[in-house]
Amino acid sequence: MSDALQTLDDEAQNALSPELAPAPLFKRMVAFAMDFILIVLLLQLLAHFMPSFWDVHTQEEFKNLLQQATLLPKDEQMDSEEMARFIQQSDLSPETYEMLMAMVVWACFLPIMYFFIGERFFNGKSLGKATFGLSSVPMGGENLPPHSFRQFLRALCKGLSALLLITPFLLPGLMNFLFCFINRKRRCLHDIIGGSLTVQQTRQADPSE
Numbered sequence: 276m277s278d279a280l281q282t283l284d285d286e287a288q289n290a291l292s293p294e295l296a297p298a299p300l301f302k303r304m305v306a307f308a309m310d311f312i313l314i315v316l317l318l319q320l321l322a323h324f325m326p327s328f329w330d331v332h333t334q335e336e337f338k339n340l341l342q343q344a345t346l347l348p349k350d351e352q353m354d355s356e357e358m359a360r361f362i363q364q365s366d367l368s369p370e371t372y373e374m375l376m377a378m379v380v381w382a383c384f385l386p387i388m389y390f391f392i393g394e395r396f397f398n399g400k401s402l403g404k405a406t407f408g409l410s411s412v413p414m415g416g417e418n419l420p421p422h423s424f425r426q427f428l429r430a431l432c433k434g435l436s437a438l439l440l441i442t443p444f445l446l447p448g449l450m451n452f453l454f455c456f457i458n459r460k461r462r463c464l465h466d467i468i469g470g471s472l473t474v475q476q477t478r479q480a481d482p483s484e
Contacts, residue, residue, distance in 0.1 A: 297461040306403035387434035394426040429469025
């Protein structure tokens with residue numbers, strides 16, 4: 276699989292406009308850290324406000340579940356099988372199960388949409404990227420129209436990878452971002468899937484100056 280991804284990367288680099296160069300890696304890391312912190316805050320807001328859409332009994336049952344979960348040993352909290360067994364043995368009501376499943380779906384959906392909105396509607400810029408003047412552009416050049424499906428695939432891969440970083444399954448998510456260290460254009464796996472490159476935007480000279 277790694278050979279196939281490297282081949283895609285090499286082919287895309289052959290089509291890359293010579294004036295495009297990858298953005299500084301340090302800026303990309305700090306920009307992603309800002310995005311990651313914002314996503315974590317949004318997930319916390321989701322966990323805080325979403326139970327209010329269910330009845331009081333469901334909210335209380337959910338609160339008790341969280342309190343019991345905090346009493347578990349740290350290694351069990353990080354073990355997905357142990358947590359699944361814990362939830363199963365908690366004998367939750369169907370409404371609470373429904374709420375938990377809804378929270379899981381929304382937790383997966385939120386990071387993906389965060390990155391997709393930046394890709395699609397803000398010229399390849401998340402809030403972190405915009406802070407440092409970075410943007411993701413098609414590998415063929417900045418003037419080419421981006422493909423919405425490739426943008427969604429990029430956001431899907433990046434969003435899920437960011438989400439995995441706060442779960443026991445952080446290794447696959449980490450590998451996505453570490454992929455930039457083994458190719459010449461410093462492209463993460465989500466860049467290759469999206470056919471994009473993150474660049475430093477340059478200030479256009481004003482003809483009147």
